[in-house]
Amino acid sequence: MKIAVVAANGKAGRLIVEEGLNRGMDVTAIVRGENKTRANDAIIKDVFEINKEDLAGLDVIVDAVGAWTPETVHIVPDAANHLANLLKGADTRLLVVGGAGSLFVNPEHTKTVADVTTFPEEAMPVLNAHQKALDDLRKYDDVNWTYVSPAGDFQADGERTGKYILGGEELILNSKGESVISYADYAIAMIDEIESGSHIKERISVVSE
Numbered sequence: 001m002k003i004a005v006v007a008a009n010g011k012a013g014r015l016i017v018e019e020g021l022n023r024g025m026d027v028t029a030i031v032r033g034e035n036k037t038r039a040n041d042a043i044i045k046d047v048f049e050i051n052k053e054d055l056a057g058l059d060v061i062v063d064a065v066g067a068w069t070p071e072t073v074h075i076v077p078d079a080a081n082h083l084a085n086l087l088k089g090a091d092t093r094l095l096v097v098g099g100a101g102s103l104f105v106n107p108e109h110t111k112t113v114a115d116v117t118t119f120p121e122e123a124m125p126v127l128n129a130h131q132k133a134l135d136d137l138r139k140y141d142d143v144n145w146t147y148v149s150p151a152g153d154f155q156a157d158g159e160r161t162g163k164y165i166l167g168g169e170e171l172i173l174n175s176k177g178e179s180v181i182s183y184a185d186y187a188i189a190m191i192d193e194i195e196s197g198s199h200i201k202e203r204i205s206v207v208s209e
Contacts, residue, residue, distance in 0.1 A: 003060040003194060004028040006047050006083065009036045011156045012097050013064035015187035023191055028058070047079045052086050060194050061087065063096040070122075073129035080133040084143045093144040095194060096137065097186075099130030100152045100179070103171040103205055113152065113171055134203060141201075148190055149205040151181040158182025158208075164189050167205040174207050181208045 003020055007013045008029035017037040020027045028041040030050065035042035043054055047065055055061060065079040080096055087094050101114035114127045137145045152171070164185045165172060173179055181189075189206040193199060 001059050001194070002026040002028070002057060003062060004030050004043070004055065004058050005037075005039075005062040005064055006030045006050070006079070007064040007066065008039065008042075009033070010064055010066055012066070012183050012186065013037075013062070015183050016062055016064060016097075016190050019187040019191045020194070023195070025191075025194075030054075047075075048082055050083070050086065055086055055090075055092060058092050060093045060095060062190065062194075063094060066097070067129065068126055070125045073125045076126075076129040077133040077136055081136050084137060084140050084145060087144070088140070088142050091144070093146065093194075093197065093200070095146045095148060095190060096133065097190070098134060098147045098149045098203070099127060100149050100154065100171070100205070101127035102131045102134050102203075103149055104169050105171050107170075109169060144200050146193060146199050146201075147203040148186075148193065149203060150186050151205070151207040152179035153181075154186070155180065155182045158184065160184030160188075161208060162188060163209040164206045165209055167207065169203055169205070172205060172207050174209055179207055181206055 005013050005017050008017050009031045027039045029035050029037045029039035030043045067073045067075045103113050
């Protein structure tokens with residue numbers, strides 16, 4: 001299987017590249033500067049410079065673009081929309097590294113984590129950006145997208161346990177009553193979804209066991 005990871009030098013992107021390579025996938029790293037991953041193939045471009053020719057022949061694109069300041073968070077939904085527009089009508093799938101704030105906390109799906117949780121004011125632009133990315137993806141009926149929400153506590157340096165619980169639109173907790181997952185276990189879940197292709201045009205969520 002041929003996949004490309006956008007923002008492959010980032011913490012999430014690099015682990016997704018690693019997991020894909022370990023599964024025998026043909027992985028291309030798409031990065032703005034020097035390729036710092038183990039991928040042999042690399043495209044040196046900003047996400048907004050990527051064109052249809054760059055994506056030709058690929059089975060899956062992973063959007064691992066992140067941003068954390070009020071001035072840059074617009075990049076999160078903008079990148080998702082740019083890639084989705086390139087993939088309109090194509091068989092190539094788009095998997096997006098999402099956020100947890102948009103997960104629902106009630107069966108009616110009227111309230112999200114962001115609605116019922118008091119977050120620091122500086123965190124809200126990030127939550128809103130990830131929410132917009134998901135809302136925008138839901139409008140594409142001609143793109144094979146999947147949005148993968150991590151648990152609320154998304155730990156960059158957390159342990160790779162090799163285990164996780166798969167959820168859907170609602171926030172789920174592990175056996176300890178926690179919403180937590182490491183980047184490494186998230187990468188496993190992402191590659192599992194790439195292999196299975198079980199949730200096209202859906203949002204899924206993952207939490208550690």
